[in-house]
Amino acid sequence: MMRVIIIGGGASGLMAAITAARGGAKVTILEHQNQVGKKILVTGNGRCNFTNTDQDLSHYHSENLLNMAMILKQYTCQDTIMFFKDLGIFSKNRNGYLYPHSDAASAVLEVLRMECEHLKVKIACQIEVESIVKCDGVFQVNTPGWTYEAEKVILATGSKAAPATGSDGSGYALAQSLGHTVIEPYPALVQLLSKDKCLNALAGLRVDARAILFADDRPVISNRGEVQLNANNISGIPVFQISADAAKALAAGKKCHVVLDFLPDFTEELLVNFMKQRISTGGYKSAVNFLTGLFSKKLSEILCERCKFSKKLIAEKFTEDDITNLCKQIKNFKIQTYGTNGFEHAQCCGGGVSLDEIDPFTMESLKVSGLHFCGELLDVHGDCGGYNLQWAWTSGYLAGKAVND
Numbered sequence: 577m578m579r580v581i582i583i584g585g586g587a588s589g590l591m592a593a594i595t596a597a598r599g600g601a602k603v604t605i606l607e608h609q610n611q612v613g614k615k616i617l618v619t620g621n622g623r624c625n626f627t628n629t630d631q632d633l634s635h636y637h638s639e640n641l642l643n644m645a646m647i648l649k650q651y652t653c654q655d656t657i658m659f660f661k662d663l664g665i666f667s668k669n670r671n672g673y674l675y676p677h678s679d680a681a682s683a684v685l686e687v688l689r690m691e692c693e694h695l696k697v698k699i700a701c702q703i704e705v706e707s708i709v710k711c712d713g714v715f716q717v718n719t720p721g722w723t724y725e726a727e728k729v730i731l732a733t734g735s736k737a738a739p740a741t742g743s744d745g746s747g748y749a750l751a752q753s754l755g756h757t758v759i760e761p762y763p764a765l766v767q768l769l770s771k772d773k774c775l776n777a778l779a780g781l782r783v784d785a786r787a788i789l790f791a792d793d794r795p796v797i798s799n800r801g802e803v804q805l806n807a808n809n810i811s812g813i814p815v816f817q818i819s820a821d822a823a824k825a826l827a828a829g830k831k832c833h834v835v836l837d838f839l840p841d842f843t844e845e846l847l848v849n850f851m852k853q854r855i856s857t858g859g860y861k862s863a864v865n866f867l868t869g870l871f872s873k874k875l876s877e878i879l880c881e882r883c884k885f886s887k888k889l890i891a892e893k894f895t896e897d898d899i900t901n902l903c904k905q906i907k908n909f910k911i912q913t914y915g916t917n918g919f920e921h922a923q924c925c926g927g928g929v930s931l932d933e934i935d936p937f938t939m940e941s942l943k944v945s946g947l948h949f950c951g952e953l954l955d956v957h958g959d960c961g962g963y964n965l966q967w968a969w970t971s972g973y974l975a976g977k978a979v980n981d
């Protein structure tokens with residue numbers, strides 16, 4: 577019987593374990609936390625957005641897009657839905673974002689664990705894998721108390737994101753020790769740091785906006801949704817979606833700022849006309865009160881401050897320039913950013929083990945036969961919305977299937 581050791585019992589490792597055991601292998605998971613799947617429990621704010629029906633490849637990012645696409649095509653979102661349906665997870669579809677019907681991430685972890693138990697997968701926790709060597713066709717997996725042996729090893733140790741859940745980046749060193757190249761990891765899906773003093777006044781605000789990242793004054797990427805403004809950072813899904821590009825641009829020494837468009841459905845011209853109409857009925861109001869009903873008081877005050885409106889100015893006294901200026905501030909609210917929050921706050925990592933050195937059909941190392949990889953340890957990360965877990969399921973499935981071939 578083929579002995580398989582899976583290092584890391586996260587989403588990808590559990591999927592690999594189930595698939596390998598179903599194929600007949602004798603599977604052991606070595607996990608250094610006191611339980612498997614800690615990160616699964618915190619996904620989707622505790623609800624686990626486990627995949628997404630929109631699988632456009634633009635939601636995934638890697639230095640090797642061709643291999644990434646080949647891998648993703650082999651185990652799709654539909655396969656994931658069927659896999660979890662068979663395990664008992666009836667899914668809830670929110671605009672294409674899939675969750676377990678119970679809205680409990682713990683349910684996803686529980687069914688994976690139940691299936692592992694059913695398939696007699698051995699799960700050994702609080703085991704730190706320190707090194708792996710291959711001697712005479714057999715892997716020796718060294719831990720402080722024991723050396724485990726197996727014909728096949730799957731590295732599923734995750735990235736450096738959210739290390740409190742167990743992914744402390746130790747997998748990169750294991751991969752490097754076996755001759756693999758690691759593309760420098762960086763935090764992705766993370767807050768953008770800013771010292772802009774407007775944030776002190778706006779802290780706590782959540783507002784629908786389009787967030788546009790500029791690097792050296794050139795637009796790079798934009799995303800729309802609920803932006804959260806905090807005392808020293810900006811956050812929320814649209815900021816997360818642009819954060820990986822910000823991290824890369826900042827690392828390349830570029831100056832970055834984010835422009836928030838607080839009324840993305842209006843063109844600037846339409847907004848000017850709209851403001852003029854509002855003046856015809858509400859011209860008696862102070863500049864700040866004139867914005868009541870469009871924005872929160874805090875934001876209205878900051879917009880007027882940036883336009884340098886005096887406290888006494890009433891809307892009917894706005895000049896053409898005042899109106900243009902106000903509309904510009906509403907649609908081009910600039911916030912300088914100097915960095916991203918660290919790995920401990922990130923939902924995933926960009927970079928990782930290069931796909932150039934991995935067979936895209938078996939997830940097997942092109943350097944060491946019998947060594948397979950899966951999950952976020954690899955150089956693939958997805959947008960917010962179920963894409964990172966889909967990558968974990970797909971790559972875990974392919975690695976688990978291949979070890980029996």
Ligand SMILES: Cc1cc2nc3c(=O)[nH]c(=O)nc-3n(C[C@H](O)[C@H](O)[C@H](O)COP(=O)(O)OP(=O)(O)OC[C@H]3O[C@@H](n4cnc5c(N)ncnc54)[C@H](O)[C@@H]3O)c2cc1C
Pocket residue numbers: 583584585586587588589606607608609612613614615616618619620621624625626627703704705706732733734735737738741742743744745746747922923924950951952953961962963964965966968
């Ligand atoms: C707050 C948060 C919310 C998220 N929400 C979502 C979401 O809703 N949808 C989505 O698609 N993605 C989400 N993600 C991302 C997603 O959870 C990850 O991409 C995915 O879990 C990665 O799976 P993995 O198996 O590669 O790694 P992990 O889940 O990190 O598992 C790696 C495992 O390996 C173990 N390990 C590491 N090194 C060693 C070692 N040396 N020896 C032994 N064991 C080791 C770790 O303890 C860990 O259990 C979220 C992430 C975070 C942090």
